[in-house]
Amino acid sequence: MFDIKWISAHPDTFDAALRSRGAEPVSASLIAIDDERRAVVAELNAVQEKRNASSKLIGQAKAQKDEARAAKLMAEVGGLKDKLIELETREKQLTEQLRAALSVIPNLPADGVPEGADESDNAPYFRANESEATRPQKPNLAFAAKEHYEIGEAMGGMDFETAAKLSGSRFVVLKGQIARLERAIGQFMIDLHVDQHGYTEVQPPYLVRDEAMFGTGQLPKFDGDFFFASHGDGRLALIPTAEVPLTNIVRDSIIPEGELPLRFTALTPCFRSEAGSAGRDTRGMLRQHQFNKVEMVSIVTPDKSADEHERMLACAEEVLKRLDIHYRVMHLCTGDMGFGAQRTYDIEAWLPGQNTYREISSVSVCGDFQARRMDARYRDANGRPQYVHTLNGSGVAVGRALIAVMENYQYEDGSVTIPSVLRPYMGGVEKIGG
Incomplete structure (x- = not known):
């Protein structure tokens, strides 16, 4: 099993080592999955922050007895909740996809291992x-x-x-x-x-x-x-x-x-x-x-x-x-x-x-x-x-x-x-x- 951060930092080294084992180079596909996963996580965090901020504003609107504004904010928070569920589901899917892809990749040979096919x-x-x-x-x-x-x-x-x-x-x-x-x-x-x-x-x-x-x-x-x-x-x-x-x-x-x-x-x-x-x-x-x-x-x-x-x-x-x-x-x-x-x-x-x-x-x-x-x-x-x-x-x-x-x-x-x-x-x- 590999650290995707290391693969992202050393894609050419990773692929060359896999080729020496007769395996296909896969760094690009792994990095693409991880890039999408990190983008989803970033969006998830942003939506969560927006939801938290809106929730606070609901409390303020209610304290000011501004029911119209409170209702509008509550509707907005409801929509953000649905978005969070969507993003969390996608993040879990991508995490599992990355884990599954990494789990079938063989270990990389150490320095000095003879190169060969069989x-x-x-x-x-x-x-x-x-x-x-x-x-x-x-x-x-x-x-x-x-x-x-x-x-x-x-x-x-x-x-x-x-x-x-x-x-x-x-x-x-x-x-x-x-x-x-x-x-x-x-x-x-x-x-x-x-x-x-x-x-x-x-x-x-x-x-x-x-x-x-x-x-x-x-x-x-x-x-x-x-x-x-x-x-x-x-x-x-x-x-x-x-x-x-x-x-x-x-x-x-x-x-x-x-x-x-x-x-x-x-x-x-x-x-x-x-x-x-x-x-x-x-x-x-x-x-x-x-x-x-x-x-x-x-x-x-x-x-x-x-x-x-x-x-x-x-x-x-x-x-x-x-x-x-x-x-x-x-x-x-x-x-x-x-x-x-x-x-x-x-x-x-x-x-x-x-x-x-x-x-x-x-x-x-x-x-x-x-x-x-x-x-x-x-x-x-x-x-x-x-x-x-x-x-x-x-x-x-x-x-x-x-x-x-x-x-x-x-x-x-x-x-x-x-x-x-x-x-x-x-x-x-x-x-x-x-």
């Missing part, structure tokens, strides 16, 4: 003194690697057929050792972020109001991408990510600056209709309607958001390092970033079965974009309310981490070695299947 224009990202050699290496498999669903189905622990009977496509039933491994991965990650990365664990609701979805940018633009449950005369959304409830913890609030940063994490199921991905990744667990994910959310002052973004990326990377899964980090280009992001880093894990990298975490800084939609502020040292900056990131997607473990730790006989950091969560089991 994922082919994303750029590899390394910190200073970092290289491929400093990250876990690819496994040296002496056989043709299988994909996760081939391993899981042969093990009897990954059942897509039964899931289809229960719920349709893009669901899975996990059983036995694979179900336990999936649970172990989630527990390991949430413990890591709470015990070593300083996040506060939260168990949020899985159903949220439309206002919460609006606050983080899922609504109104992407209404068709989510599942909704009827609730009384309205509806509740099944969360597509714990980013929604975690970030909305600070909605409609003013936080003392000394309480920042706030860092929240949660392990939750996530629900997505995948409306825009028909035909993609139909085999296996890569793209499911329901999946588990560990989410991280940070609420910070503006001067700390860039550093916090790097910190969150490091927290997500640490998961892959401890699992000893090879990965790369991509700096997303302007055309591939999510709706609310100013800058996004994607962590892509190496999957031997597919012989390619696949996204396992996305870490974004949103600036004050979400805060404006949620009215989330902090009180600075001078006592003035200012908008917070919000950040979110996967820490990481549990189902995709399961896929990565199964494919990277597979043996030719169909068994899978359990990474050492997961063994305490597996009751000491070192190997499954085979």
Whole structure:
């Protein structure tokens, strides 16, 4: 969400940033709506002043027993009242029109984000003194690697057929050792972020109001991408990510600056209709309607958001390092970033079965974009309310981490070695299947 005053002062900058995201320039239409709204407000104020003045004159005329003048003034005030109702109605219409137009405009990219149209224009990202050699290496498999669903189905622990009977496509039933491994991965990650990365664990609701979805940018633009449950005369959304409830913890609030940063994490199921991905990744667990994910959310002052973004990326990377899964980090280009992001880093894990990298975490800084939609502020040292900056990131997607473990730790006989950091969560089991 944007400040129309800023857009009016920087229309060319605003439109250029939208073009870099593949969006149409809209500053002229937004400013035109706001100009009309301000003109209506000015007329409304003038009519209100005239009405107030006339009302005083009515009192004076009555005191002087000038009934003819009083009647004339009362008729005039009656006409002004009708005009006020007309202007107030128009002002509300224009305000809502402007709000609706602003609500579907994506965030503007930060300085230094690579310009491009799609994922082919994303750029590899390394910190200073970092290289491929400093990250876990690819496994040296002496056989043709299988994909996760081939391993899981042969093990009897990954059942897509039964899931289809229960719920349709893009669901899975996990059983036995694979179900336990999936649970172990989630527990390991949430413990890591709470015990070593300083996040506060939260168990949020899985159903949220439309206002919460609006606050983080899922609504109104992407209404068709989510599942909704009827609730009384309205509806509740099944969360597509714990980013929604975690970030909305600070909605409609003013936080003392000394309480920042706030860092929240949660392990939750996530629900997505995948409306825009028909035909993609139909085999296996890569793209499911329901999946588990560990989410991280940070609420910070503006001067700390860039550093916090790097910190969150490091927290997500640490998961892959401890699992000893090879990965790369991509700096997303302007055309591939999510709706609310100013800058996004994607962590892509190496999957031997597919012989390619696949996204396992996305870490974004949103600036004050979400805060404006949620009215989330902090009180600075001078006592003035200012908008917070919000950040979110996967820490990481549990189902995709399961896929990565199964494919990277597979043996030719169909068994899978359990990474050492997961063994305490597996009751000491070192190997499954085979």
